[in-house]
Amino acid sequence: MKPANSQLRIASVLALVLHLIAGVGMALILAKGLGTNTDVEARLNFLVQHRTAWTFAWLTWTAAAVSILYFYLVLSSLASGPVVRLAVLLTASAIGPDLAGQVAQIGVLPDMAARALVHISDRDLFFLLDRIAVLMSGYLANGLYSLSAILLSWCTRTAFPARVWAAGLIVGVSGLMLSVAALQDSVRGMFCSNVVLVPFLLIWLAMVAYYAGSGFDSLAIARASAKR
DSSP states (O other): OOHHHHHHHHHHHHHHHHHHHHHHHHHHTGGGTSTTOOOHHHHHHHHHHTHHHHHHHHHHHHHHHHHHHHHHHHHHHTSOSHHHHHHHHHHHHHHHHHHHHHHHHHHTHHHHHHHHHHOGGGHHHHHHHHHHHHIIIIIIIHHHHHHHHHHHHHHTTTTSOHHHHHHHHHHHHHHHHHHHHHHTTOHHHHHHHHHHHHHHHHHHHHHHHHHHHTTOOTHHHHHHHHHO
């Protein structure tokens, strides 16, 4: 296997594993403390009583964010041109607000939940801070990640079979839908878009890993980029 292909396979497998773990954590743990839990009392109690699990689940998303940046960096190194550089820049720009939102979820919301259980008047502040965290991660950061996915999928479309870059485009489009839902504070919209986003992200990463391992000609990406 060529060194560039080997690195791409490692990056895609790493991102695949971490996003799979994070997705499971979202379904089994985080969903109980997010807006998807419409029982406010149960939501607040979960954050207070299961803070360790809550923290661990968010840290898996922190690792997933770093892994997707690494994946995009490796994928972009096989191509050239301002578009791929823009895609990586967008992803790098997303890391800051994403981690800021996650820090708020880990370090602030459980404490606010404890206060909100004692003083109902503090619930407005809890929901305000939660809204800010969702906008930073779910709207801003996720929107930038999604734009990067679209750009990189399109720039590498001649190097992979159509199903590979098509999956990447679906990731980007569903990610943008998630950002719109987050901006509109639509819990149903965020849930439905995530149902599409996470599986297709895993599929995209798995297919890139497969073709990187099968020895596809990575130079075709550079040649295709040079023609655009």
